Amino acid sequence: MAQDDFYKNLSPSKDFAALTRSGAFTPLPRDWMVGCCDIVNSSELIAKGRYKTVNTIGASAIAAMINAMRGTSFPYIFGGDGASFAVPPEFADTARDVLSRLRSWASAEFDIDLRAALLPVSWIRAEGLDVTVARYAVSDAADYAMFSGGGLTWAEQQMKAGGFQVAPAELPDPPDLTGLSCRWNTIPARNGMILSVVVQPVPGAPSGSFERITSEVLAVAEQLQRSGHPVPAEGPDFSFPPPGIDLEARIFRGQGSVIWKKLQVFLISAFAAFALSRKKPLAGFDASHYRHMLAANADYRKFDDGLKLTLDCPEDVRAALADILERAAAARLVRYGLHQQDEALVTCIVPSVMRDDHVHFVDGAAGGYTQAALQMSAGMTSAVA
Structure with a gap:
């Protein structure tokens, strides 16, 4: 098959829990390229109340790549203060140009330092890691890439250390961010809190242990109304003028x-x-149909070299999740972070309001995935209000 058909020809799964099973993911072709970006010192911006800006810049790489790829399917994933993606080798120059212009744009428009890196999958495999991918269909109209294998995490670590850097463009045209929007109100918790959950396997943990633990976590989440989906089925509220x-x-x-x-x-x-x-x-x-599809298409749960969830849940569910994860962390099977807040937010990419394939990235409105990941990195495993 043609290189750019690899991802398009992967069959989407409608069963999120099935992605915990071995064999659910397919290795990327060895000559594909992996790109990633994130905001330097995003925690400082969050402390200043600029998390909507952080999320928007994080999603901008996906919007810019979608527009630059001109209809070619490729896997991508939103991480709160950044994003990662993979493309066939013939789009390497495209990816480099997009990341380069994004760095300059973030600096010029927001005075924000955006890191970016690009490298071949083969270099990741040379480190004994992999980048494997699956497609999860959130609805009949939209699906998201899920990643496993540890390769994306390693690439992001290398980027933060200055490796594989994509330099900012000199005198660039702004990137094409058509479709990227941030007009919806934040979404208050309806069941107690919005809980951001980040769980990653510990290298060298026994085979199957991570799958077992994530299955336990998902079983708890499944007991919640709509599996803890933080976006109401009728969609979020919209006020005028919009906050963004x-x-x-x-x-x-x-x-x-x-x-x-x-x-x-x-x-x-x-x-x-x-x-x-x-x-x-x-x-x-x-409008009613559009808002329903917004909720249906929202990515409140994902696999990104681990499990990430944004849940609307009560305190007893947070405690149950913390108990599962603390025991697993004590056994050196996983690393995890939990961060609780009062609201969620969505950042949207809408090619056309007349189609149903728009995508919506969900995060906690007070740090979300970024704060949970910081706790995990620091070894702090208790939830923070």
Whole structure:
């Protein structure tokens, strides 16, 4: 098969729990390229209340790559303050150009230092690790890549140490971020808290131990209403003017000042607010259906060299999860982090509101995955309010 058909031809699974089983993932072709990026000192931005900006810049790499790939399917995953992806070798220059321009754009627009790296899968395998991938269908219209094998984590560690760096572009055109948006309100917890969960296997742990532990964690989550999905089935609330209007003006592709772009976003948002307030379709756009699909397509759970969850849950479920994971950590089978907050947020990539294939990245609204991962790295395993 053609290299760029590899990911497209993987069969999506509708059973998330099945992804805990051995054999659920397929190795990437050895000459594919892995790209990743993340924000330097994102915890400082979070402490200043800029996590919506952090999430938007994290998702920008995915939006820019989707637009640059022009319809070619490729695996990607959102990590809160960054993202990772893989592409066939013929798109290596495309990926490098996108990452280079993103670094310059993040610096110029937000005064934020975005790291980026690009390297071949073969170099990761030379380290005794792998990058394997699966497709999880969240609905009939959308699916997300899941990653395993330890290779992405290693690549990100190398990036943070300065390896495989993609340099910022000089005098670049802004990246094409068409479809990236951040207009929805944050989503309050309905059952007690929004809990961000990050779990990774410890290298050298007995075979099958991680699968057993993640199965236990998912069994607890399955007892929750809608498996702990933090986005209401009817979708999140939308207010006007939207809370992210200044942020969206800075990602809006077009000429002119930020003030002019903000006016354009304001007018677009006004029309969206009017359409969303109606009880019947407007010019072919069914707002109720769109919001339902937003919830259906949201990525509140994923495998990213480990398990990541964003759950709407009560305290007793947090305690049950912490008990499972603390015992596993004491046995040196996993590393984990838990971070609790009052709200979740969504960052969206919407190629067209008239189609159902829009994707929505879910995270906790007060640090989420970034804070949980920091706890894991520091060996702090108790949940933090």
